[in-house]
Amino acid sequence: MKSIEVVAAAIYKDGKVLAAQRGYGEFKGGWEFPGGKVEPGESLEEAIVREIQEEMETMIEVGEKIGIVEYDYPNFHLKMHCFWAKVKEGEFKLLEHDEVMWLDKKSIQTLQWLPADVELVEKVAKRLDYHS
Template sequence: MKQIHVAAAVITDGTRVLATRRNYGEFAGGYEFPGGKLEPGESGEEAIHREIREELKAEIAVDRLLGTVAYDYPNFHLTMDCYLCRLLDRHITLTVHDRAKWLHPDEFDTVNWLPADLEAVAWAKEALHA
């Protein structure tokens, strides 16, 4: 089975997290934490900084690794390193997603999360209540 390693940013403002909606591929319409594939020789933290610059045109501070999700999709195995992050400024520009929402923990179930992101959603709730 194909193996894909990605880094995801669980971006918080202290009370909410940022959810982005895919507008491409077989998972179009699903919400996810922004991020993407690690390039050869790149660490998860390096990847998440690069991906957020590419996807949101923004800079982030990485607070800590929340955990790593291992999820089997029908055609590939996903390993996703999830980092708790903060935006360094409030402005974002979507480049690969068609929608973004800031969600309070009690609103997390109002969007259709991609299956691999569900474990990270639980970690985000814990992080916001810590």
């Protein structure tokens, strides 16, 4: 089975975290923490900064690692590294997503998250109070 390594950012402010709705592909319409693939020779932190810049034209500051999720989709194995992050500069432009939402501890559970992100949602919700 093909294996893909990606990074994701739990971008936070004022006790809320950013969720993004995919605008393309097999998982269009599902909600995720934004991010993408790690390029050869790139650190995980460099990858997440680049991905958010490319997808949303926003510069972020990467914080501590939340964790790693490994998930088997039907056609590939996903290894996702998730980090806390905050906006350094820019407004979110939706270049690859249909919508973004700022979610608090209660509303984070109300979205239809992509399967690999579900495990992260719980971890993020528990820590939101510390990252406001």
